[in-house]
Structures are given as C-alpha cells and as structure tokens.
Amino acid sequence: MKDVVVIKCGGSTIAELSDEFFKSVVAMQKNGKHPIVVHGGGPAINHLLQKLDIKSEFVDGLRKTTEDVLDTAEMVLCGKVNKQVVTSLHQAGGQAVGLSGCDGSLLEVKPVNEGMLGYVGEPTKVNTSLLTSLMELKMIPVIAPIGMNEEGTHYNVNADSAAAAIAKELGAEQLVFVTDVDGILKDGKCLEQVTADEIESYIKDGTIYGGMLPKVRAALSTLTGNIQSVMIMNGKSTNVGEDGSVQGTTIIKSKMKLFVS
Numbered sequence: 149m150k151d152v153v154v155i156k157c158g159g160s161t162i163a164e165l166s167d168e169f170f171k172s173v174v175a176m177q178k179n180g181k182h183p184i185v186v187h188g189g190g191p192a193i194n195h196l197l198q199k200l201d202i203k204s205e206f207v208d209g210l211r212k213t214t215e216d217v218l219d220t221a222e223m224v225l226c227g228k229v230n231k232q233v234v235t236s237l238h239q240a241g242g243q244a245v246g247l248s249g250c251d252g253s254l255l256e257v258k259p260v261n262e263g264m265l266g267y268v269g270e271p272t273k274v275n276t277s278l279l280t281s282l283m284e285l286k287m288i289p290v291i292a293p294i295g296m297n298e299e300g301t302h303y304n305v306n307a308d309s310a311a312a313a314i315a316k317e318l319g320a321e322q323l324v325f326v327t328d329v330d331g332i333l334k335d336g337k338c339l340e341q342v343t344a345d346e347i348e349s350y351i352k353d354g355t356i357y358g359g360m361l362p363k364v365r366a367a368l369s370t371l372t373g374n375i376q377s378v379m380i381m382n383g384k385s386t387n388v389g390e391d392g393s394v395q396g397t398t399i400i401k402s403k404m405k406l407f408v409s
C-alpha cells in the first residue's frame with residue numbers, strides 16, 4: 149500500500165513521548181500518509197515481572213520467555229501499553245485502533261529457538277488486508293507484538309522484528325524506530341548514516357549490543373523491497389532540527405560508488 153509509514157515506539161521511550169509526537173503522527177495522516185504504530189514495552193514488562201517475582205533474562209536483545217513471562221508480557225503489552233498509545237493518539241485528535249498480533253491473525257509466527265528462548269516468535273506472515281481496511285477507514289492501527297502460530301499458541305515477539313515484518317509485507321514507504329538514544333552511537337557520537345557492512349562490523353566489535361541488536365537486524369531485513377533506508381531516532385523532540393528535519397541514524401544497504409572518469 150502506498151504512503152505507509154511504520155513507526156516503532158520503543159518501550160524505552162513511550163512514557164516520555166510528548167503530545168507533539170502523537171500530534172505529528174495524526175498530522176501525518178491528515179497529510180495523506182498512512183501511519184501504523186507498533187509499540188514495545190520492555191521496561192514495563194520488567195517492572196511487572198519484578199513485582200510478581202518472575203525471573204527473566206535477555207539473549208542478544210531477546211527476552212527468554214517461559215509461560216509465566218509470556219502471560220506477563222501479554223498483559224502489559226496488550227492490556228496496558230497498547231491502550232495507553234491508543235489513548236495518546238485519541239487525545240492528539242486521531243482515531244486509533246489497538247490490536248495485538250493475535251487479532252485477525254495479524255502476525256503469524258514461528259518459534260525463534262524454542263530450546264533456548266521458549267515462547268519467542270518471529271513473524272512468518274502478516275495479514276495485511278486487516279491493516280489496509282483499517283487505514284482505508286482513516287484509523288491508525290496500534291499493534292502490540294504478541295503473535296500466534298497456526299495452532300493458536302501465543303508467542304512474545306520483539307517489537308522491532310514485528311515492525312519490520314509489517315513494513316516489509318505492506319511495502320511501506322518508511323520505517324522509523326523511535327527509541328531512547330539519538331541513533332546508533334559509536335565512541336559517544338551519533339552516526340548519521342551506516343551501511344549493512346558497517347553494522348556487521350559494529351556488532352562484531354561490540355559497538356552494537358543488547359536492545360540495539362534486534363533493531364539493526366530488523367532494519368536490515370527490510371532493505372530489500374520498497375524501503376530504501378530505515379531511521380533510528382530519539383523519542384525526545386530535541387532532535388528535530390531548526391528546519392524541521394529529523395535527526396538520527398539512517399541505515400542504508402550500501403553507499404553508492406562514485407565513479408570519476
């Protein structure tokens with residue numbers, strides 16, 4: 149679908165997103181784009197797990213998910229965070245509909261590595277017709293990253309990979325990761341542009357780790373179709389330039405070679 153913009157709001161920054169941020173998503177729609185919000189909620193899940201005294205750990209940015217962790221993640225993502233985002237868009241003057249990947253078989257998934265990670269899923273199929281119908285009704289879909297396999301088993305999906313799968317399947321024009329850092333940082337500085345090869349070397353040398361890993365992997369997985377670049381930016385409004393341009397890191401497949409005759 150033309151003019152689709154997938155915006156992934158990280159759990160690291162959701163609580164700090166300003167009214168202006170949500171107004172800009174609504175304005176985007178009024179200007180003819182079709183925004184879709186996919187949200188995370190890692191810190192909120194951590195908080196409830198701690199309260200319930202349930203242990204969890206991360207492997208390469210993915211949360212090992214037992215049945216208890218899955219129940220908790222689903223309660224937080226679908227019950228709390230999803231409705232907070234829907235409410236914020238409503239207050240910003242938009243019409244938003246909250247869904248999880250289980251609704252309308254939106255996100256079909258398979259386990260990533262059941263032995264090591266438990267109920268962690270990766271998307272295999274996206275029901276784009278549901279999203280297209282909502283967007284035609286001028287609704288902004290707000291998606292919580294819980295998916296389901298064909299048998300109806302629920303899985304915890306990293307929100308970055310959910311956003312990438314949705315953007316790819318819809319042939320989105322743009323994919324933006326909104327997070328709690330200005331972009332990909334190296335030696336304390338935000339990189340303006342990085343290629344797939346540079347990302348591989350930054351993963352190897354430890355520059356990119358933890359929660360940034362699923363983000364860059366998801367970004368790279370989308371750079372095959374319509375999407376020419378993926379942006380990682382800070383949820384705080386301070387990184388909008390004076391001319392209104394958005395600052396952050398742009399991920400591209402490779403740099404164009406310049407031939408000089």
Ligand SMILES: Nc1ncnc2c1ncn2[C@@H]1O[C@H](COP(=O)(O)OP(=O)(O)O)[C@@H](O)[C@H]1O
Binds near residue numbers: 327328359
């Ligand atoms: N090279 C890097 N540049 C910036 N952040 C990085 C880098 N490597 C790892 N990170 C970590 O990734 C985090 C963002 O991922 P995450 O906490 O999962 O956020 P979100 O909830 O927005 O998905 C940053 O806060 C930082 O701790």
Ligand SMILES: CC(=O)N[C@@H](CCC(=O)OP(=O)(O)O)C(=O)O
Binds near residue numbers: 188190306359
């Ligand atoms: C499998 C896996 O890691 N799922 C994530 C889902 C939420 C998420 O991705 O939230 P962020 O965007 O805040 O990282 C988790 O349980 O934390």
